[in-house]
Amino acid sequence: MIGKLFLIFSVILTIILVLTSQFTLATTKKGFFRPPAVPLVTFDPYLSVWSEGTYLANHATVHWTGTNQDLVSLIRIDGKTYRLMGDQPKDLPALKQTNVEVFPLESIYYFEGDGISVKMSFLSPRLPSDLETFSLPISYITWNVHSIDDHAHKVQIYYSTSSQLAVNTFDEKVNWKTDRIDNLIIFETGASTQDVLGLAGDRVRINWGYIYTVASSNQATGTINENDYCQESFIRKGILPSESIDQPKAVDDGEPVEAIVLNLGEVKxxxxxxxxxxGLNERYVVNYFGTYLRPYWMHWYSNTDNLFMNAFNKYNKIYNESVNFDQKVMSDCKAIGGLKYAQICSLAYRQALAGIGMAEDSNGQPLLFTKENTSNGDISTVDVIYPTSPIFLLFNPDLLKGMLVPILDYSESPLWNNEFAPHDLGTYPNALGHFKKLGDIGEQMPVEETGNMLIMMDAIAQAEGNADFALKYWPLLTKWANYLLQNGFDPGNQLCTDDFAGPMPHNANLSIKSIEAIGAYAQMCQMIGEQKDAQKYLKTAKDWAKDWATKDISSDDSHYLLGFESSENTWSQKYNLAWDKILNLNLFPTNVINTETNYYLTKLQKFGLPLDSRQLYTKTDWTIWTASLKPQTPYFHILIDLVYKFLDETPNRVPMADFYWTQSGYQAGMFARPVGGAAFITMLTDKEMWNQWVKDAQKINGNWASLPKSYFLLEPLE
Structure with a gap:
């Protein structure tokens, strides 16, 4: 009894202290939300350029791997030049930046100085209601300039894209060309040696395909020349050099750039x-079981000239639709989780999509492939797709199907002869699976990945109101459900998605995943009319949930343990419980969530809730899921505010880290990963809102092609 009273007192005190500290922070802190890094030009793992500083002009722009990929912008006001973006030339002053805002599709910087105001925006039009636009491998960079001192000012803007974006290492040589198509000027740069899909791994950059800078020939002049030479010419004369340089040329030999000057004339x-x-033309996105797949944008456009002409002519339409999308997302996120939650989601949106490649299969259907950035570079990792899935479940479930089809087809093929779901399909960009000539089947998480697949398949069914997609793979799903029946309740010594902690037997949170997955399978049985099986699996899931609550509880009934045989002082975030309410499974006793969430409030650190009792590190994605166990409550806001505080104050200026130390705010390893899509799980707790977004999504016919016949050339795993 004393233990319970102490726990209640601790929870109340924690709520008071945290809410008080958050109020003080919100009302006294000056300035704006400071993302750890701001997305600038993003599309997939190869076109992903960020600003890792508070001020756009104080640091070089970088690829998500941290390697410089220079995007530079200068502004000339009445003959005096300032930096807007990038830290070069270093002796040039920066125009004063007054604010930065990050929305799901757009990042906006504001500047003032010498009588003018500049709004500079970076828009990646990933609209889930328009898959043609969603597939465009481009970002728009826009400058809006006006006078703020009642005087006219002569203004010119300089912009350049470095050839660094076209290579993996700067000693590689590049070639380039300039085209004029109607009223467009198109600059193209690519590695001289085009080893398409030849470079695989984690922290690598593309060295095939071509990088483009495109502008109106009626409003811009441009050239491809050495970086310093272009900048010097603009600073001195407001023009670009007219001379040409010889090619090919190594990037570290003068750094060729695609340079543009925009003459605005007299600005009032x-x-x-x-x-x-x-933009980026990768030429091919992935090696899909021996067949090279083209980018999905080629479903609509036969070449880059048509792509850029269409994107240029539709700028106003695309921009307005993107702004409307951003406003609606922000409004709904605020309604569900408040302003800080909305800002987290805004930062997560483009990061999630920038970690995913998008290809077209032989039937013209989209296939999406996650890259496991900053962990090992795996492609289509199931326990990366799982936390990423809420962004697609909310905005377009068909795109989540496009992520799962490669896993499902591979699992049904002779290449995979196991009773459980695979961990991944190889190393990005090579989706070849695991077979004998690779030596083994790689890292596997049998209960983890099998549970993930069943839960995601049911989530799609719940989003669409039918199990048609699941029915296509029914024998496979049944096999997986039966594997969990045999192995899921009390898992053996297996890895789970939190594999950095090592394998662990009797994992209580992994057991929850199995229980939810069996319940999910029961729901799908019911949806396809298999009532007898639905009753059988649902009864098992409910019985297991009841047994779990008895088996895992601590002796003083204050919390649930890390594992069934763990010591009394252990605990863990039971984030897999989030699906119990979202999918309307309602398997676990009502007191389980209340007991756990109350206990979590006694374990908070300065920057968040640790993942479990073993270490003080945590996962951003799982903390948001754990918060979503009780949405729109003080408990939810306490956890979300701490995630926000981490992002706002962490000293590690990298794209959103999903693995960090709660006591210090330092990253613990992983960042820039598609799992940022996990943030949108709270939106799924409002069924009406979820249904509306799904209704707005563009649908596809879903007639995905089978695995390419080239897979027969691969030697199956025994």
Missing amino acids: SEPISRYVMV
């Missing part, structure tokens, strides 16, 4: 707008 109080497009 009426804003003047100019924009350029930065």
Whole structure:
């Protein structure tokens, strides 16, 4: 009894202290939300450029791997030049930055100085209601300039895209060319040696395909020349050099850049707008079981000329639709979780999508492939797709199907002869599976990945109101459900998704996943009319949930343990419980969530809730899921505010880390990963809102092609 009273007192005190500290932070902190890194030009793991500083002009822009990929912008006001983006030339002053805002599709910087105001935005139009636009491998960079001192000012803007974006290492040589198509000027740069899909691994950059900078020939002049030479010419004269340079040329030999000058003329109080497009043509996205797949944008466009002409002509339409999308996402996120939750989701949206490649199969259907950034570079890792899935379940379930089809087809093929779901399909960009000539089947998490697949398949069914997609793979799903019946309740010494902690037997949170997955399978049975099986599996899931609550509880009934045979002082975030309410499974006794969430409030650190009792590190994605066990409550806001505080104050300036130390705010390893999509799970707790977003999504016919016949050339695993 004393233990319970102490726990209640601790919880109340924690709520008071945390809410008080958050109120003080919100009302006294000056400035704006400071993301650890701001997305600039993003599309997939190869086109992913970020600013890792508070001020856009104080640091070089970088690829998510941290390697410089210079995007530079200068502004000339009445003959005096300032930096807007990038830290070069270092002796040039920066125009004063007054704010930065990050929305799901757009990052906006604001500047003032010498009588003018500049709004500079970076828009990646990943609209889930328009898959043609969603597939565009481009970002728009827009400058809006107007006078703020009642005087006219002569303004010119300089912009350049470095050839660094076209290579993995700077000693590689590049070639380039310039084209003029109608009213567009198109610059193209690519590695001289085009080893398509030849470079696989984690922290690598593309060295095949071509990087583009595109602008209106009526509003811009441009050239491809050495970086310093272009900048010096603009600073001195407001023009670009007219001379050409010889090619090919190594990137570290003068750094060729695609340079543009935009002449705005006399700028008065009426804003003047100019924009350029930065894009990537990968040529091929993945090696899919021996067949190279083209980018999905080629479903609509036969070449880059048509792509850029369409994207240029539709700029106003795309921009307005993107702004409307951002406003609706922000409004709904605020309604569900408050402003800080909305800002976390805004930062997560483009990061999640920038960790995923998008290809077209032989039937013209989209296939999506996650890359396991900053962990090992695996492609289509199931326990990466699982935390990523809420962003697609909310905005377009068909795209989640496009992520799962490669896993499902591989699992049904002779290449995979196991009773459980696979961990991954290989190393990005090679989706070849695991077979004898590779030596083994790689890292596996049998209960983890099998549970993940069943839960995601049911979540799709619940989003769409039918189990048609699941029915296509019914024998496989049944096999997986039966594997969990044999192995799921009390898992053996297996890895779970938190594999950095090592394998562990009797994992209580992994057991929850199995229980939820069996319940999910029962729901799908019911949806396809298999009532007898639905009753059988549902009864098992409910019985297991009841047994779990008895088996895992601590002796003083204050919390649930890390594992069934763990010591009394152990505990863990039971984030897999989130699906119990979202999928309307309602398997676990009502007191389980209350007991756990109350206990979590006694374990908070300065920057968040540790993942479990073993270490003080945590996962951003799982903390948001754990918060979502009780949405729209003080408990939820306490956990979300601590995630926000981490992002706002961490000293590690990298794209959102999902693995960090709660006592210090330092990253513990992984960042820039698609698992940022996990943030949107709270939106799924409002069924009406979820249904509306699914209704707005563009649907596809779902006639995915089978595995390429080239897979027969691969030697199956025995």
